Amino acid sequence: MATQSLGERKLFSFSPAMLAWLGLLGLCIVIGLVSAFQVFWNGLYITNMSDSVPWGLWITIDLSSIALGAGAFTLSAVVYLFGLKRFQSIIRLAVFVGFIGYSSALLTLVMDIGRPDRFWHPWVYWNIHSVLWEITWCITIYLTIMLVEFAPVIAESRLFNRYNWVRTAAKYLHKAAPVLALFGLLISLLHQSSLGATYGIVKSRPIWFKPSMPIMFILSAVAVGPALTMAVAYVAEWVTGKRTIPHDIMRAIARFSGFAILVYGYIRFWDLAAVTYYGRTPSVSESFNILNQQTPYNFSFWIFEILLGVVLPAVLFLTPRFNRNPAYLVIGALFAVIGILINRWNVTVGGLFVPLSYSPGTQYQLPPGKYFPGLPEWGIAVGIIGYALTMLTLGIRYLPLFGNDQHS
Amino acid sequence: MSKKKTKIKLELSRRDVLFVGGVAAGSVIAAQLLTTGPLSPFASFKQEQVEGVEESTEATTGHHWGMVINLDKCIGCEYCLRACSATNDVWVDEQLDRPEKPWNIVVEDKTSVDTPFFFSRPCLHCGDAPCVEVCPVQATYHREDGLVVMNYDRCIGCRYCEIACPYDARKFNWQARTEVNPYIPTWGIAEVDRRPRGVVEKCTFCIHRIDAGVKAGLTPGEDREATPACVNICPVGARIFGDLNDPNSQVSQAIDIEATIRLREELGTEPSVYYVIPKEGL
Numbered sequence: 047m048a049t050q051s052l053g054e055r056k057l058f059s060f061s062p063a064m065l066a067w068l069g070l071l072g073l074c075i076v077i078g079l080v081s082a083f084q085v086f087w088n089g090l091y092i093t094n095m096s097d098s099v100p101w102g103l104w105i106t107i108d109l110s111s112i113a114l115g116a117g118a119f120t121l122s123a124v125v126y127l128f129g130l131k132r133f134q135s136i137i138r139l140a141v142f143v144g145f146i147g148y149s150s151a152l153l154t155l156v157m158d159i160g161r162p163d164r165f166w167h168p169w170v171y172w173n174i175h176s177v178l179w180e181i182t183w184c185i186t187i188y189l190t191i192m193l194v195e196f197a198p199v200i201a202e203s204r205l206f207n208r209y210n211w212v213r214t215a216a217k218y219l220h221k222a223a224p225v226l227a228l229f230g231l232l233i234s235l236l237h238q239s240s241l242g243a244t245y246g247i248v249k250s251r252p253i254w255f256k257p258s259m260p261i262m263f264i265l266s267a268v269a270v271g272p273a274l275t276m277a278v279a280y281v282a283e284w285v286t287g288k289r290t291i292p293h294d295i296m297r298a299i300a301r302f303s304g305f306a307i308l309v310y311g312y313i314r315f316w317d318l319a320a321v322t323y324y325g326r327t328p329s330v331s332e333s334f335n336i337l338n339q340q341t342p343y344n345f346s347f348w349i350f351e352i353l354l355g356v357v358l359p360a361v362l363f364l365t366p367r368f369n370r371n372p373a374y375l376v377i378g379a380l381f382a383v384i385g386i387l388i389n390r391w392n393v394t395v396g397g398l399f400v401p402l403s404y405s406p407g408t409q410y411q412l413p414p415g416k417y418f419p420g421l422p423e424w425g426i427a428v429g430i431i432g433y434a435l436t437m438l439t440l441g442i443r444y445l446p447l448f449g450n451d452q453h454s
Numbered sequence: 455m456s457k458k459k460t461k462i463k464l465e466l467s468r469r470d471v472l473f474v475g476g477v478a479a480g481s482v483i484a485a486q487l488l489t490t491g492p493l494s495p496f497a498s499f500k501q502e503q504v505e506g507v508e509e510s511t512e513a514t515t516g517h518h519w520g521m522v523i524n525l526d527k528c529i530g531c532e533y534c535l536r537a538c539s540a541t542n543d544v545w546v547d548e549q550l551d552r553p554e555k556p557w558n559i560v561v562e563d564k565t566s567v568d569t570p571f572f573f574s575r576p577c578l579h580c581g582d583a584p585c586v587e588v589c590p591v592q593a594t595y596h597r598e599d600g601l602v603v604m605n606y607d608r609c610i611g612c613r614y615c616e617i618a619c620p621y622d623a624r625k626f627n628w629q630a631r632t633e634v635n636p637y638i639p640t641w642g643i644a645e646v647d648r649r650p651r652g653v654v655e656k657c658t659f660c661i662h663r664i665d666a667g668v669k670a671g672l673t674p675g676e677d678r679e680a681t682p683a684c685v686n687i688c689p690v691g692a693r694i695f696g697d698l699n700d701p702n703s704q705v706s707q708a709i710d711i712e713a714t715i716r717l718r719e720e721l722g723t724e725p726s727v728y729y730v731i732p733k734e735g736l
Binding site: 088089090091094095096097098100101158159160161164165167168171172173175176177178179182244247248249250251398402404405412 | 552553561563573575584587588592593608609610611612613617618619620625626627628629630651652654717718722
């Protein structure tokens with residue numbers, strides 16, 4: 047299959063459509079940069095976050111983009127751990143998408159912390175009991191692993207045609223890929239679940255404090271990450287007009303994703319039942335009452351998270367009638383991604399909407415934490431999306447992401 | 455393909471065993487060296503940090519500073535709020551869309567039988583504080599004398615502590631403040647620096663007074679110069695402060711005599727602030 051991509055390297059030229067696309071991406075990035083400047087200049091005051099809802103849209107983006115980058119470690123595990131070599135051809139793209147996801151998350155995190163100039167503190171001042179500390183470490187280590195994993199691909203690009211030593215170094219680096227992938231797998235399993243634990247360990251918030259949180263986070267990431275990689279591969283194929291990755295592999299990924307989404311859905315329902323029938327303390331009941339009465343939590347949970355985010359993708363990925371058609375697979379992946387986004391939003395903002403109750407057995411209650419992202423927050427979001435899509439466009443245009451795996 | 459279906463045999467040569475054993479032993483040694491040993495790149499940082507913390511607590515070891523708030527006496531005058539906001543230069547503006555809350559809140563409350571009373575809350579200085587546990591950079595830490603203290607120079611402003619605190623006792627500096635604090639000088643003068651934009655802050659039990667007082671041989675809770683501003687100003691004596699480890703201190707005696715509770719004790723946070731409940735009960 048690799049021979050297909052070796053012939054003409056005519057990917058896509060600068061057609062009017064391409065120029066319009068690049069213009070759009072440029073606009074997104076400019077919006078992001080202007081917002082970033084605003085935030086750095088004025089402080090987080092200009093966002094809509096507050097002391098009662100200190101985390102909002104940006105944390106949602108962090109969590110989602112890390113989850114969506116999970117295709118990298120899942121597919122690496124498939125190839126290097128389970129030895130299914132036929133998936134080798136999508137590994138590069140998976141690692142690339144993972145890298146974009148993780149770097150987007152880090153960019154958003156730098157915006158979100160109050161002192162971006164101190165972003166390096168977690169590496170110097172350790173608090174090994176903090177979930178967030180562990181996540182910071184894992185994310186940066188994993189980002190490095192992905193860079194090293196990906197270095198051979200960059201070295202292969204035309205840019206390095208004249209430098210032979212780069213190629214030689216990259217060749218040795220490539221030999222280490224399986225080891226790196228395994229180490230990356232370990233790190234990923236750690237922090238993908240820790241992202242759930244970030245909420246799961248907060249005992250003051252009754253609807254977060256449950257041991258199923260990390261499990262749901264990692265399962266949804268494992269399910270949707272590969273699906274996103276598959277969707278990106280299809281879209282790249284449509285745009286460049288070249289069949290780069292065999293379709294049977296893509297369908298296999300879609301079916302894996304479908305099953306994983308079903309497992310995630312099962313755990314989600316189990317969690318719902320467990321919380322409803324076993325863990326339903328008065329504070330949990332009250333929290334859900336507040337959420338259901340004052341926010342569209344119930345609607346967005348059942349419609350977006352379950353129906354569109356779990357049921358629809360599972361049907362599209364698993365039934366032969368749909369999963370033979372790439373368009374349905376891409377639509378399925380799109381909805382699965384939306385499901386992840388809405389889920390992370392619901393967890394974060396839903397949990398913070400419920401006021402804390404600490405006054406002893408009395409009627410005093412803090413007001414519910416109202417939050418809707420402000421303009422600068424949306425601006426950063428647009429900028430991050432612009433960054434991700436620009437990276438993707440440039441990667442597909444200039445990097446040998448597909449096939450060409452002669453030394454693997 | 456048929457070959458692959460033969461029985462799976464576990465073949466371990468001596469070489470394999472030695473290799474695995476060697477890797478395991480090597481990892482253990484490497485981990486030791488890298489975390490605590492001389493090879494650790496961060497050993498110096500850790501050492502400085504530990505020394506720094508110990509140095510400041512040395513003078514006060516053996517104490518456990520705590521507070522008793524008498525809900526029965528409190529009249530809701532908000533003097534504690536004002537004195538605190540002046541002394542610690544806390545920005546308070548409850549009229550904003552997103553209110554800037556004081557360190558010390560005072561609210562009207564009702565018992566389960568609708569008897570009104572006033573409820574106030576500083577930072578509770580938990581013995582097992584969720585905010586300390588979650589901080590990724592140890593910007594919030596425990597001192598041996600029971601205080602939960604913040605290092606404003608280390609905080610990265612991730613606000614996880616605000617999320618984790620069960621008592622809503624934390625406050626983030628969303629912007630840099632330049633205006634004059636309206637509580638100064640009527641309710642006291644600022645005794646500590648303003649916190650910069652982008653870090654979290656919280657009630658310190660007026661740690662600067664405690665530390666200076668103990669060093670000067672004073673007793674926090676007895677001598678006014680060494681006692682938190684909110685305790686000093688309370689016109690009805692609803693707040694008392696002192697050493698929970700000292701059985702003769704005012705706080706220990708109050709806890710012995712009165713019916714006290716601590717907030718959300720089921721969370722296991724072990725707050726250092728005790729509440730004397732209203733006579734009618736809660």
